[in-house]
Amino acid sequence: MNVNQLNDAWISAGQKVSDLNAKLNAAVLDDNFAKDDFEKMKEERDNAAAQRDAIKDQLDEARALEVKNMDKKDKKPLNKKEIDIKDQFVREFKDMVTSTKEGQGNGGLTIPEDIQYTIRTLVRQFATLQNLVNVESVTTTSGSRNYEKLSNITPLADLDDESAKIGDNDDPELTLIKYAIHRYAGITTVTNSLLKDTVENIMAWLSTWIARKVAVTRNLKIIDAMGKPAKKPTIAKFDDIKDLENNTLDPAIMASSSFVTNQSGYNVLSKVKDAEGRYMLQRDVTQPDTYRLDGKTITVVADKWLPDVSGAHPLYFGDLKQGITLFDREHMSLLSTNIGGGAFEQDLTKIRVIDRFDVEVIDDGAWAAASFKSVANQQATTPGTSGSTTDK
Structure with missing residues (x-):
């Protein structure tokens, strides 16, 4: 992919993350909320965000490589609009x-x-x-975050029989923390x-x-x-x-x-x-x-x-x-x-x-x-x- 293609892919990936975030916001307010479906959507959103960030890294690398390989005759001095951001x-x-x-x-x-x-x-x-x-x-x-306190984490079950059925873990005792920016x-x-x-x-x-x-x-x-x-x-x-x-x-x-x-x-x-x-x-x-x-x-x-x-x-x-x-x-x-x-x-x-x-x-x-x-x-x-x- 060239720089333009990577840039388009990055924008598209960012839009996908935004769409998935909107779905998650709607899901938590749905009366038919399903924990498993929500977790799958959240995993999909996290994976999409990781892909978006990876594309951005590749875009930055491609831009840097393009500048490095630029022919000297193509390099022009900055115009008046392209001033240093601090200035x-x-x-x-x-x-x-x-x-x-x-x-x-x-x-x-x-x-x-x-x-x-x-x-x-x-x-x-x-x-x-x-x-x-x-x-x-x-x-x-x-916003809000769910946290599990270290003191609330329980150990795995001890199975003394190799053929014993593995049961579900105890549901984690999560604490909902809300933040409001001041x-x-x-x-x-x-x-x-x-x-x-x-x-x-x-x-x-x-x-x-x-x-x-x-x-x-x-x-x-x-x-x-x-x-x-x-x-x-x-x-x-x-x-x-x-x-x-x-x-x-x-x-x-x-x-x-x-x-x-x-x-x-x-x-x-x-x-x-x-x-x-x-x-x-x-x-x-x-x-x-x-x-x-x-x-x-x-x-x-x-x-x-x-x-x-x-x-x-x-x-x-x-x-x-x-x-x-x-x-x-x-x-x-x-x-x-x-x-x-x-x-x-x-x-x-x-x-x-x-x-x-x-x-x-x-x-x-x-x-x-x-x-x-x-x-x-x-x-x-x-x-x-x-x-x-x-x-x-």
């Missing part, structure tokens, strides 16, 4: 800011995908908690000097500003989903931390679990020593900026965002990727005004950014919460206190 975005951004007229706003500006990618990369660098939870990109403002917005003031800056500087400023706002906002919503630990401290010594690790979660989750605390809690834990006088927190030799507590990564959140509870520091342990999902709409937008928000009185221009996402708890058994005020050092042991003996 175009910055020009439209400037137009949006400067074209706002008294008494009326403007249509706003949707941030292009490649620039959103830069922002998301920065968010991952700034954010401490989004990296710990599951992030799912969605294209609709609301809008989160922030406003900043733009000076005229910024609009005279270079494309690179404007992009760097805009991307960093949005990323910081997004990171802080998403952290707060994730912390809300994690819930507050008990006010009464449950940890007083290092063995209590071991109990938190070993006795509160399903063993299958322990391997992928980690700790989360605030800055004050981290300060306390960083001073705890083992029986030989060594600090309990150890630097990860593969990641110099990362510390581990009993071999598990520990993430530190500022006290401002993860405050103490009645003077006790929070300590979470578990696998938040299994417990919490952030549904990311990935549809950021900008809007400016020189009228509202006090801009008119001060002769300023203000820019508002809107981020769209939702955070939902999927499995509240995937992490545990505790609190502490102080953690005692491990006591030095002797053969007598440790239970061992030595020959005299």
Whole structure:
């Protein structure tokens, strides 16, 4: 197939996926709903989506190969319309800011995908908690997902006779999780000097500003989903931390679990020593900026965002990727005004950014919460206190 044929096939495959999605939506509302038929349609839709994505990959590869094999005489310089998308975005951004007229706003500006990618990369660098939870990109403002909790999975039946009939598995206990995308917005003031800056500087400023706002906002919503630990401290010594690790979660989750605390809690834990006088927190030799507590990564959140509870520091342990999902709409937008928000009185221009996402708890058994005020050092042991003996 040539590029045009692949492009037509990709469009056709995308339409097929859309049609199958429409059938699925109609099926769930049908009074004659049949589970088996629905599962078959869902499998057909998933297979069609996989085929669509595979065709797109081949289309991208064919386009790249066509450019690579192009004769030099056929290569022409870009015309005025074929400008770099960042240059175009910055020009439209400037137009949006400067074209706002008294008494009326403007249509706003949707941030292009490649620039959103830069922002998301920065968010991952700034954010401490989004990296710990599951992030799912969605294209609709609301929806639902069925999840099976790890603790609800039952074992297969034990057949002691080779000729025994194999029965049906227990129906999984699924939990229906609904999400509804919310809008989160922030406003900043733009000076005229910024609009005279270079494309690179404007992009760097805009991307960093949005990323910081997004990171802080998403952290707060994730912390809300994690819930507050008990006010009464449950940890007083290092063995209590071991109990938190070993006795509160399903063993299958322990391997992928980690700790989360605030800055004050981290300060306390960083001073705890083992029986030989060594600090309990150890630097990860593969990641110099990362510390581990009993071999598990520990993430530190500022006290401002993860405050103490009645003077006790929070300590979470578990696998938040299994417990919490952030549904990311990935549809950021900008809007400016020189009228509202006090801009008119001060002769300023203000820019508002809107981020769209939702955070939902999927499995509240995937992490545990505790609190502490102080953690005692491990006591030095002797053969007598440790239970061992030595020959005299």
